[in-house]
Amino acid sequence: MMKTSEITGVMIQYYMTCPRELWLYLNQINMNYDNDDIDIGKLIHETSYKREKKEIRIDNVVFDFIQTNDKLTVFEVKKSSKLTIGAKYQLYYYLYILKKAGIDAEGMLVFPKERKRIPIILTDEIIDKIEKILQNIKQIATQEKPPQEEQKPYCKRCSYNELCMI
Amino acid sequence: MGILYRKENTLKFKNKDMDISIPIHAINEINCYDKVSLKSGAITLLQHEKIIVNFFNKYGYYTGSLYPRINLNSGMIVVKQALTYDNNQKRCFIAHEMVNGMKHNMIKTLKYYKKKGKNLNDYIEQLEKEPILDGNINKILSSEGKLWQTYYPSFNQITKKFPIQKREFRPPTNEMNSLISFGNSLLYTTTLSEIYHTYLHPSISFLHEPRERRFSLACDLADIFKPLIVSRTIFKLVNTNMINEKHFTHDAGVYLNKKGREKFIQEYNNKLKTTIKHPTLNKKVSYRYLIRLEGYKLIKHMLEDKTYESFKTWW
Numbered sequence: 004m005m006k007t008s009e010i011t012g013v014m015i016q017y018y019m020t021c022p023r024e025l026w027l028y029l030n031q032i033n034m035n036y037d038n039d040d041i042d043i044g045k046l047i048h049e050t051s052y053k054r055e056k057k058e059i060r061i062d063n064v065v066f067d068f069i070q071t072n073d074k075l076t077v078f079e080v081k082k083s084s085k086l087t088i089g090a091k092y093q094l095y096y097y098l099y100i101l102k103k104a105g106i107d108a109e110g111m112l113v114f115p116k117e118r119k120r121i122p123i124i125l126t127d128e129i130i131d132k133i134e135k136i137l138q139n140i141k142q143i144a145t146q147e148k149p150p151q152e153e154q155k156p157y158c159k160r161c162s163y164n165e166l167c168m169i
Numbered sequence: 170m171g172i173l174y175r176k177e178n179t180l181k182f183k184n185k186d187m188d189i190s191i192p193i194h195a196i197n198e199i200n201c202y203d204k205v206s207l208k209s210g211a212i213t214l215l216q217h218e219k220i221i222v223n224f225f226n227k228y229g230y231y232t233g234s235l236y237p238r239i240n241l242n243s244g245m246i247v248v249k250q251a252l253t254y255d256n257n258q259k260r261c262f263i264a265h266e267m268v269n270g271m272k273h274n275m276i277k278t279l280k281y282y283k284k285k286g287k288n289l290n291d292y293i294e295q296l297e298k299e300p301i302l303d304g305n306i307n308k309i310l311s312s313e314g315k316l317w318q319t320y321y322p323s324f325n326q327i328t329k330k331f332p333i334q335k336r337e338f339r340p341p342t343n344e345m346n347s348l349i350s351f352g353n354s355l356l357y358t359t360t361l362s363e364i365y366h367t368y369l370h371p372s373i374s375f376l377h378e379p380r381e382r383r384f385s386l387a388c389d390l391a392d393i394f395k396p397l398i399v400s401r402t403i404f405k406l407v408n409t410n411m412i413n414e415k416h417f418t419h420d421a422g423v424y425l426n427k428k429g430r431e432k433f434i435q436e437y438n439n440k441l442k443t444t445i446k447h448p449t450l451n452k453k454v455s456y457r458y459l460i461r462l463e464g465y466k467l468i469k470h471m472l473e474d475k476t477y478e479s480f481k482t483w484w
Contacts, residue, residue, distance in 0.1 A: 030243065031243045032468075147473070166468070168450050
């Protein structure tokens with residue numbers, strides 16, 4: 004059985020967008036070798052916010068960068084604001100981990116290409132949801148078979164698209 | 170003859186007539202039909218860019234590959250692949266379906282030429298009624314053998330030149346056999362490159378025995394595509410006179426000469442680049458890419474995600 008401490012931000016993100024993608028990822032099947040979006044994403048990570056302290060690692064999660072004014076803010080850099088549901092929950096999860104450690108923090112989703120930012124605040128309601136998600140992820144990790152594919156509008160940009168649709 | 174070397178991050182090929190750059194992101198693999206030396210820098214670059222280099226001897230036989238470090242590695246899939254091979258029922262299911270696809274593609278190819286006015290009714294009928302036995306791998310293999318035995322003589326109705334009585338190789342005894350051998354070895358290497366880009370292990374096969382000293386999964390998948398890719402290339406080359414008597418040498422067997430191989434490879438590559446609208450992917454895919462998709466289907470089958478259905482020309 005997978006431990007909660009093994010769950011990463013990317014798993015939360017995958018779970019929210021596509022449980023099948025999560026299963027494949029958990030089983031080391033990655034198809035991202037010729038997806039340009041992934042290279043672009045990497046490049047954005049590397050080239051933006053150069054003055055900030057980047058890649059802060061706590062246990063199994065990595066924050067893109069943080070800022071401390073009166074409150075700690077965790078930043079997550081994304082290429083596009085099109086598919087934010089996964090990114091939001093990824094950040095909620097980071098805030099959740101910090102909260103468990105007794106740190107009250109806020110989140111900020113940033114889209115350097117779009118010059119846009121979305122503040123993220125953890126509520127009790129979301130904490131419940133996160134806990135449910137963690138349970139579900141552990142359950143998916145035990146499944147023998149991948150969850151059935153489902154046609155979603157963003158499938159055609161996904162690197163697993165051909166594996167799913169063939 | 171020449172040398173492959175690296176200059177900064179560019180792959181270069183040099184011989185006495187030329188010194189050219191090879192755009193490494195635009196190639197799928199490198200096939201060497203003549204003596205080619207690889208400098209260590211070139212090898213590092215090729216390995217890093219995950220390009221397979223295949224070597225052929227002076228007769229055009231495949232001798233081996235410089236195979237990059239395994240890039241896509243999933244222990245789970247290799248285990249499942251081995252377990253599928255080891256289970257007679259599971260193995261036979263895949264092997265049978267592969268032969269079924271092959272048969273379909275043979276018939277489809279002949280029907281295409283029938284429409285062009287070739288007298289192929291007898292062959293089509295014979296292929297159609299040829300049963301694919303099941304139950305153990307030897308029965309499936311003998312059915313496969315019979316299908317090819319029926320299929321190859323039909324070439325005499327399609328091409329004006331280079332008659333073939335039966336398939337003979339090592340060495341090919343006439344022009345047509347030599348064309349088939351050469352085309353098959355090309356398809357083998359293409360298939361190997363495509364398998365490399367999936368999680369499948371190239372040595373664990375279903376129709377062929379993994380005991381053969383080859384990447385036998387490439388033999389399995391190549392067989393399904395031979396009628397579409399190799400046969401059609403040959404028919405075009407022979408019927409348009411792009412390849413004729415002067416492109417062969419008679420040695421211990423009959424072989425394509427350098428010019429003949431060039432023509433063949435050119436036409437073969439055109440064939441691989443041909444695209445077709447895929448019904449479920451809803452986009453155009455190349456014939457080459459169809460081979461990789463076949464690998465994906467096997468992966469899905471082994472994950473019990475979707476039952477394997479071999480490639481059958483749908484157009």
